[in-house]
Amino acid sequence: MFGFNKKKNKVEIDSRISGLNRSLSDYKLSNKIEENIKMMKEIFKDNDNLKIRKVINSSNPKFFCYIAFFNGMVDSKIINDSIIKPFTISNLTDKDNNITKISNQVIYINELKESEDLGKMVEGIASGDTLMFLDNEKKVLILNTKGFEHRAISEPESEKILVGPREGFTESLIVNTVMIQRKIRTNQLKIKYMGIGRTTNTHVAVCYIESVVNRDVLNELLTRLEGIDIDAILDNNYIAELIGGKGYSPFKRMRSTERPDAVVGKLLEGRVAVLIDGSPVVVTVPHLFIENFQSPEDYYVNADYASISRIIRIIGYFITICTPSLYIAIEAFHHEMIPTPLFINIAMERQSAPLPAGLEMFVMLFVFELLKETGIRMPGNIGDALSIVGALVIGQAAVEAELVAASMIIVIGITGIAGLLTPKLDSSVLLYRFLILFFTILIGFLGFIIGLSILVINILNQESFGVLQVERIDSIKPQDIKDKFIRRGWKNMINRPGYLTNNEIRKKENG
């Protein structure tokens, strides 16, 4: 009986959506306006957002047109004031009933197209344009009336800085490109649109500065973008994963940011930016490993301070990966390394802990990841409360109940805090922290060194769009080092990084 019901349901849905199965090429525009409107209704059948309105000229009631648009995606003011109003009140004769006259002399729209192509029409109306159908006319006017609601420009939550610009990208592609264009006022800035995604047909903008861009990278990027074949693109990560490169890598191959100032900085160094409609995150390529440790804020504060911050981030990355395994290596293999008072201290702590240190470390790291994940998933206030519960209650209680050694909690704490310094490297941190820990538990410090070597080799082998993520020592130039581990003052940074662009001069030598 159950099965019968299921079958019946399926049949019903099938009959309802059957009309949609016809592809666009089955439809043809005709000269008769009523037929065109009927066809339009059929194409967008079951989508109640479609609005179709008949507009009649007041001086000549025989003279009329239909406009079709999607509710909510258009700016109603533009439709009322610039399409309906002029069409209604203008003095039109029968002679005027031709598309050129209407588009040139009647309606006030900044951007319009005449088209017979149904594909373009559908794409236009779906992205917020208004279609105008005229009597006895095979062509249709596609009028730009885009005006949907989007989030206001605000500071990105994930990339807050103390000083510097506070604007962040929004979900609207056009707003995002404008934010970039406002910062680079030159004809050298190029913005190229593409549609990617068979179903979503998402707009993707490739953005670069022609005079400084690395053409090899640009060509490679365009080739890879054109090669994408997927039904939907909802966020930058779809693209990053699809065109990042061959093979598996725990490291990012494209830099993503929500900050227009960061993107502009990257463009000026010769990189290419990819903006995706519907995502506030913009990716730039090629991505160098050192960028994981750089923050836009570095350029807005004192150079010395920025340099120290960068070095701390780099140290923090290795601390968060190495501390747990280092602790185990010393604790369980190389006791001679510990100073005597500390040795006795740890021995006293460990005396009461039931699990061996290695296993305990695994469990505690897992619990830490658990708390971290829960903290992120929980909405605002609950997340804070949860982390307090996790850190204080569980940590303290575990030590007092003598389930975990206090030194272990300290190690986990250091690991966790250092890990927050480099959120962009999260996946590699997680992978290598456990990998090195595993090796260390097996064979001690030797395993630690083996694991660390694998990490370093992996980092050195990373590539992004044909550019090595870590430069080879033999190809490095003194100019390139000025903005790596440290940041020199702007007076000293004369050239752009040579491996990214051919046009190196950034500023005049003595300027």
Next chain:
Amino acid sequence: MKKKILIILVIISTLFLTGCWNYVGIDEFTIVAGIAIDKKDEENYLLTFEIIDLSNSNKETGVVTKLIQSTGKTIFDAIWDARATASNKLYFGDAMIIIINNEVARNDGISDFMNFFIRDGEIRETTIVLISKEESAAELLKTKGVTQNIISFKIMDIISDSKAINLYIKGIELYNVINILKGQGVELVLPVFKKVISNENEVVRLDGMATFKDDKLDGFLSFEEVKYFLFGIDEIGSGILTFSTEGEDNHNVTIEIKKSNTKIDYVKEDTKIKYTLKIEVEGFLSEFNHQEKLLNSKKIEELEKIAAKNLKSRIEKVISDIQKEGSYDILRLGNLIYRKDPKLWNELKKDWNNNFSTLDIKIDCKVDIKNTAFFR
């Protein structure tokens, strides 16, 4: 391809060349802080270990120690015997001291058990070796620590801080003991500890050093003797010199030693060998009970001369005492010839220790007062 396999094999073989790759949790050890060596009877050693008592140590009481004893025909035998009591592996990585009973050192010599300590991989070669003046070495471990609950660490503190707190002593590490025992023209001198009653508690106290003939204990040097002996072997780090000025106005003077440098030189005259010890001391004038408020350079020069004279006579006395008592060459004078003129050393080697008492040693002192530490 062959190359690749070779490289992989080399890398893999390194895995088996490393030590310490077995997982042993820190809590699986019995931590030994110090070892005392006595003899139970003619045949058997009696070893006393001071171990950290982890189960009774906590934040309120601090670290508590316990003593465990074991016997065996050899040292290693006794250590294995101790495992039966401790139920855990004894961990010597943090053992600080090895105390040797003076009777054992005097009668049996110490090279027998030094052999084990230097062969064993788990004992640190920087462990300090010292002599107990008590009836048994274990007595020292049974005393009470003043600022430290762990007696072995307390003794270690006394030795390692001795330079800073102006105690004249030279701690000898395990590896140096072996070096000296095997060395040419050099004899062993080890620090000596005894126990005293202080405020109704038994505490350990430094009591000079013990001199050795080969590996057997020979005699003791008192505190005062050690001080001038250390001038002789150039091991004075800091310290003070006190003396009185001569003449009518007799005042006590104290000089704090900043730097001391001893240059030893020898000349061969016919068959006799003459040594010269040039001792140069730099110091601050730290105490001078004199009515004169201003010290001029002439006065300081005068003081320097008196200080040098004093120092010279005292060192001369200690060295002549050592020679008179028939000690072997604890001043390491023979070692100098061994290093500079091995041929000559080979001739002298045989009778060196016997001739040591008749050796002509000249001492030359110079004191330089750098600073009068005086506010005007």
